[in-house]
Amino acid sequence: MWGLITVTSYGSSLSINDKQPKLPHISPKCSIRCKKVYNISYSIPDTNYSILNTIMTYIKDLSNHQDETVTLKGWIYNSRSSKAIHFLEVRDGSGLCQCIVSLDDVGEEVFEATGTLKQESSLEVTGKVVKDDRSIGGYELHATDVKVIQVSENYPITPKDHGVEFLMENRHLWLRSQRQWAAMQVRNTIQFAIHRFFQQEGFIQMDAPIFTGNAAEGTSTLFETDYFDEKAYLTQSGQLYGEAMAMAHGKIYTFGPTFRAEKSKTRRHLTEFWMIEPEMAFYDLEMNMGLAEKMLQFIVTEVLDKNKAELEILERDTTKLEKASKEPFKRISYTEAVEQLKSEKTASILDRMEKDRNEELTTIKNELEEIKKEHGSAKKWRKAQIDQRIKEIHARIDQVEEDLRNIPVWKKSASNFQWGNDFGGSDETILTLQYDTPVMVHRYPAEVKAFYMKRDPGNDKLALALDVLAPEGYGEIIGGSQREDDLETLRSRIKEHDLPEDVFNWFLDLRRYGSVPHSGFGLGLERTVAWICGLSHVRETIPFPRMLGRLRP
Numbered sequence: 331m332w333g334l335i336t337v338t339s340y341g342s343s344l345s346i347n348d349k350q351p352k353l354p355h356i357s358p359k360c361s362i363r364c365k366k367v368y369n370i371s372y373s374i375p376d377t378n379y380s381i382l383n384t385i386m387t388y389i390k391d392l393s394n395h396q397d398e399t400v401t402l403k404g405w406i407y408n409s410r411s412s413k414a415i416h417f418l419e420v421r422d423g424s425g426l427c428q429c430i431v432s433l434d435d436v437g438e439e440v441f442e443a444t445g446t447l448k449q450e451s452s453l454e455v456t457g458k459v460v461k462d463d464r465s466i467g468g469y470e471l472h473a474t475d476v477k478v479i480q481v482s483e484n485y486p487i488t489p490k491d492h493g494v495e496f497l498m499e500n501r502h503l504w505l506r507s508q509r510q511w512a513a514m515q516v517r518n519t520i521q522f523a524i525h526r527f528f529q530q531e532g533f534i535q536m537d538a539p540i541f542t543g544n545a546a547e548g549t550s551t552l553f554e555t556d557y558f559d560e561k562a563y564l565t566q567s568g569q570l571y572g573e574a575m576a577m578a579h580g581k582i583y584t585f586g587p588t589f590r591a592e593k594s595k596t597r598r599h600l601t602e603f604w605m606i607e608p609e610m611a612f613y614d615l616e617m618n619m620g621l622a623e624k625m626l627q628f629i630v631t632e633v634l635d636k637n638k639a640e641l642e643i644l645e646r647d648t649t650k651l652e653k654a655s656k657e658p659f660k661r662i663s664y665t666e667a668v669e670q671l672k673s674e675k676t677a678s679i680l681d682r683m684e685k686d687r688n689e690e691l692t693t694i695k696n697e698l699e700e701i702k703k704e705h706g707s708a709k710k711w712r713k714a715q716i717d718q719r720i721k722e723i724h725a726r727i728d729q730v731e732e733d734l735r736n737i738p739v740w741k742k743s744a745s746n747f748q749w750g751n752d753f754g755g756s757d758e759t760i761l762t763l764q765y766d767t768p769v770m771v772h773r774y775p776a777e778v779k780a781f782y783m784k785r786d787p788g789n790d791k792l793a794l795a796l797d798v799l800a801p802e803g804y805g806e807i808i809g810g811s812q813r814e815d816d817l818e819t820l821r822s823r824i825k826e827h828d829l830p831e832d833v834f835n836w837f838l839d840l841r842r843y844g845s846v847p848h849s850g851f852g853l854g855l856e857r858t859v860a861w862i863c864g865l866s867h868v869r870e871t872i873p874f875p876r877m878l879g880r881l882r883p
Contacts, residue, residue, distance in 0.1 A: 401455065403453075406419070513640075534583075540586070657766075680741050
């Protein structure tokens with residue numbers, strides 16, 4: 331398509347006379363004082379502008395347009411048809427809506443074209459918004475017109491059950507599925523809530539480097555890379571740099587990616603994940619714990635308020651989240667946690683859990699057999715329901731069977747645990763099964779904690795460290811401490827950990843020039859998303875997870 335734009339300049343203003351789309355590079359400012367006329371030829375690709383220029387409404391806003399005619403643009407999530415009606419579940423990124431396409435309302439040509447559309451075909455649907463509490467989101471669209479944007483090829487992720495490996499290979503498409511969409515919506519709310527919280531609390535956001543010449547915790551496994559013939563590492567924490575920034579601004583937080591080359595395949599581990607790390611000058615351990623609790627309660631409250639529909643899709647029991655948003659978190663020392671871990675009460679809880687899981691496994695396997703028998707003679711709509719239920723049962727069977735494999739391991743770990751060891755994933759799971767809200771464990775053995783953590787003045791064998799363990803078996807989501815603020819003590823700690831002092835000389839400067847008591851912590855975003863969403867694995871908490879053996883897509 332060719333067109334002509336006439337641009338008239340009067341002093342510093344421009345008048346553009348053209349009915350075609352305006353050229354984005356024409357500046358509205360001009361220094362020429364006299365009148366000049368410019369004729370500018372341009373070409374644009376042939377495109378169906380009648381579709382692209384139509385004003386559209388988002389599904390999430392349909393409640394504002396009841397009984398009005400609107401246009402939705404999106405993709406077919408699912409569909410079923412009768413002789414004279416197509417029922418289309420359309421998604422647009424903001425939600426799902428059932429669109430009813432009747433032969434009488436759209437005509438034979440549009441009706442037949444709509445019937446050829448496959449899952450994930452893109453389209454534009456115009457129609458009247460009708461309130462119906464039985465429909466997804468409480469509203470549906472009675473179509474008066476359907477325009478096809480693109481007919482999809484056979485979509486690989488169908489309503490039938492798929493294995494995790496297949497879904498991970500197709501993660502770029504799996505993201506469109508309803509549960510994955512819901513998890514990402516909640517993740518977005520959590521991210522925004524974190525920023526809101528810290529900004530309201532007087533913090534400023536700052537950024538730590540991704541390339542670093544030293545390890546924040548020394549003992550962690552690092553991804554090493556060549557940095558112009560010098561050895562460098564991908565950051566495992568922005569904490570050391572956060573301390574420096576806190577000495578300049580008082581209260582700061584960083585929000586960025588971190589990398590850990592731990593060869594672990596547990597449900598809690600990613601090699602690339604996002605960390606939120608506040609650092610605060612003049613904060614001690616108690617103030618640090620208070621801030622962590624206040625932040626988590628703010629986040630949970632925001633999700634409960636803004637993501638009711640998404641939590642329902644995820645089938646998340648919000649009872650415990652509501653408690654976590656209001657009730658004070660339990661605080662116990664490491665020593666108290668060890669006693670609890672080894673107690674008869676814990677052993678009894680695990681015995682009961684094992685019995686309940688075995689009973690549940692029998693029940694859902696029986697249900698699976700029954701609905702499989704029904705499937706063959708069921709009508710199409712009922713088959714779709716059965717297929718969905720089969721997926722849910724298989725997912726639950728996998729989880730129950732994993733629990734039954736783990737319970738004997740948990741029992742042994744708990745009974746054999748020795749004071750002085752660090753808590754592993756199994757130990758954290760056992761501890762948090764006994765709480766409805768997060769639990770704060772503080773004052774760990776110094777030997778299992780990082781060199782920069784300050785020792786307890788009342789017991790030099792303990793570090794002023796804290797971990798926040800999410801309930802329901804999710805485990806650690808926050809780790810932090812009061813930092814060592816004495817120069818000579820920190821220097822000796824670096825030596826004890828066999829770390830090169832010259833690499834940390836800049837870090838020691840923070841203790842040479844105006845050292846003050848200070849504290850901070852790190853919140854793992856993906857573990858927090860897993861807990862709040864009720865997800866069994868962190869791979870579903872980030873758009874494209876990076877794990878041991880997983881680098882694509």
